Amino acid sequence: MKKRILICTGTSGISAGAEKVGQLFTEGLERHGLHRHYDIVMTGDRGLFRDVLVDIVSPDNERMTYEYVTPEDVPTIVEQHLVHGEPVKKLLAGEDYRQFFANQTRIVLANCGEIDPESLDDYLAHNGYKALQAALNMSPDAVIETMKIAGLRGRGGAGFPTWMKWNFCKQAAGDQKYLVCNADEGDPGAFMDRSVLEGDPHAVIEGMIIGGYAIGATEGYVYCRAEYPIALKRLAKAIAQAEARGYLGKNILGSDHAFHLTIKQGAGAFVCGEETALLASIEGRRGMPRPRPPFPAQKGLWGKPTTINNVETLANIRHIFEKGAEWFASIGTEKNSGTKVFALAGKVKNTGLVEVPMGTTIRELIFGPGGGMLKKKDKFKGVQIGGPSGGCLPESLLDTPIDYESINKTGAIMGSGGMVVMDTRTCMVDVAKFFLDFTVAESCGKCVPCRVGLKRTLEVFEEITAGRGKEEHLAFLQEMGTTIKSTALCGLGNTAPNPVLTTLRYFPEEYQAHIHDHVCPSRVCTALIQFEIITANCVQCGLCFKACPVGAITWEKKQYPILDKNKCIKCKACIDACNFGAIQ
Structure with missing residues (x-):
């Protein structure tokens, strides 16, 4: 039996030279x-x-992992490790790598980084399409009952029970039904869907075929943004392979079930992550939400009953039918079974995709697989969970379990799984403004609460961060945020005020400092910053002088630098250059 050399060639791997390494x-x-x-x-x-x-894997699955491998490193690994059996120690992954994976439970991501996503045979060798065969041997009602026992809830953000969504569509009257995979993934910093489609596309296809069988759909669409070219390429290849081998098309695996799959590329509009806007886009219309009811299960794509599931939801399904609904339900908590994938980013040591059981606390995720803060001297301040429509939670809520009910109680949302860790150098007012600016830009503008309310809210933030904030602005932000949440047409507007409302709730002192003291405690909002050179800390090295791009600092050898505040553009280049805290 041969040994294997695994080379990660997703988007990040290819951008780092993985094809040349291979x-x-x-x-x-x-x-x-x-x-x-x-x-x-x-x-x-x-x-x-x-x-x-790069992993060197023995037939008994023992492995050695090399990280940050460049093309220049390959001859050394081949000569020293593969020929002479001596690992190249300086390139081996360290304790951080092991810690990252040791605390995970990988179900959705099980095949990512382990199989060739462009090989159907490799997928079959890892029990691929066995779940489909098992499901086709059951009745559609039994398939839905299995999903009910498993307790899988939609991983797109709302956490609606998957079995119930399927059952609504199955019971709806219609001569044609559709199953749609939402792979739009518009949250900044989220890349779960992309990684699954790049690393295990057949798992998503298998989940869609099973779902189609359960609801009586013979047609399916994968709605994926055009900015994911590798995911689209591998998905298209997987669909062609599945069709050629009888897993897609007519009489699947000798059954009466037929299912055809089409890819629809999206243009990247964030609002198209909302299911009715997504359906409009598939139909060739502008991606704008519509009021509900009727819900897509009754009147969806081209007016026909339609079920919409996201990538992570669909990637779970094969494991439920392969290993059993009871097995899946035993993972996580009573009301939140299975695992959740998070895109961990920000001021944390190990950034990337983390899959943990539901019920894991935020602290366990950040300080477990995440490895804690990026630098030892950094102090945790907050975490943004749920993407731009999520909420900012403080240190006091680190022990909140990761489940839909617990996260919702905090004022945040689970969302698709974005999680950004922030330290004390982060201004929470600026963070709320940043995410609000994003949702204002991405709003379709169809409803007044979103089109006007979010814009007025952003204008108030611009006043506050410019040093023109007033006490009445706080009441305005609270009232406007609450109104938009309860009156906006779709999920974008309903959740867009979350960063504002949660920062007002958990970090009120920062708003007070901006408004009453005209100070940004984190020294982020440039209009509220005044730079001073602290001579007691200065070693007269001149690094600040060299770093200043506009000549606002003058300096001579063995002299203290002098800052001209009229020339200073507050770019912070001098602060970044100074190693002694002499510029504050």
Whole structure:
């Protein structure tokens, strides 16, 4: 049995040179006559982006992982490790890598970084399409009952029970029904869907076929943004492979079930993540939400009953039918079974995709797989959970369990799974303004609360961060945020005020400092910053002088620098350059 060389070639891997690394490994094996003993597997991304990641895996699955591998490193690994059996220690992954994966429960991400996503045979070798065969041997009602026992809730953000959504569509009257995969993934910093489609596309296809069988749909669409070219390429190849081998099309696996799958590329509008806007886009219309009811399960794509599930939801389904509904329900909590994938980013040591059981606390995620704060001297301040429509939670809520009810109680939302960690150098007023600016830009403008209310709210933030804030602004933000949440037409508007309302709730002292003291405690809002050179800390090195891009600092050797505040543009280049805290 051959050994394997796994090379991560998702978006991050390819951008770091993974294709060249793979080519050089192929050439090195042939040059040393080792190609008969090794298989090179070009996988998707594993989730920890230390590319290029390369694993040397023995037949009994023992492995050594190399990180940050460059093309220049390949001859050394081939010569020293593959030929002479001596690992290249300086390139081996360290304790942080092991900690990142040791505290995860990988279900959705199980195959990512482990199989060739462009090989159907590799997927079949990892029990692919066995779940489909099991589901087709059941009645559609039994399939839905299995999903009910498993307790899988939609991973797109709302957490609606998947079985119930399927059942509504199954019971709806209609001569044609559709199943749609929402792979739009518009949250900044979210890349769960992309990684799954790049690393395990057949899992999503298998989940869609099972879902189609359950609800009586013979047609399906995957709505994926055009900015994901690798995901789209691999998905299209997987669909063609599945059609050629009888997993898609007519009489699937000898049954009476037929299912056809089409890819629809989206243009990248954030609002198209909302299901009615997504359906409008598939139909060739402008992606704008419509009032509900009627819900898509009754009147969806082209007026026909339609079920919409996101990528992570669909990727879970094969595991439920392969390993059993009871097995899946045993993971997580009573009301929140299974795992959740998070895109962990910000001021945390290990950034990437983390999959943990539902019920894991935020603290356990950040200080477990995340490895804690980026630098030892950094102090945790808050975490934005749920993307731009989520909420900012303080240190006092770190022990909140990750489940839909617990997160909702805090004023945040689970969302699709974005999680941004912030330290004390982060201004929470500025964070709320940043996310609000994003949702204002992405609003379709159809309803007044979103089109006008969000814009007026952003204008107040611009006043506050410019030093023109007033006490009455706080009452305005609270009232406007509450009104927009309860009156906006779609999920974008309903959740857009969350960053505002949660920062007002958990970080009121920062708003007070901006408004009453005209100070930004985190020294982020430039209009509220005054720069001073503290001579007691200065070593007269001149680094600030060299860093200033506008000549606002004058300096001579063995002299203290002098700052001209009239020239200063408050770019902070001098603060970044100073190693002694002499500029404050």
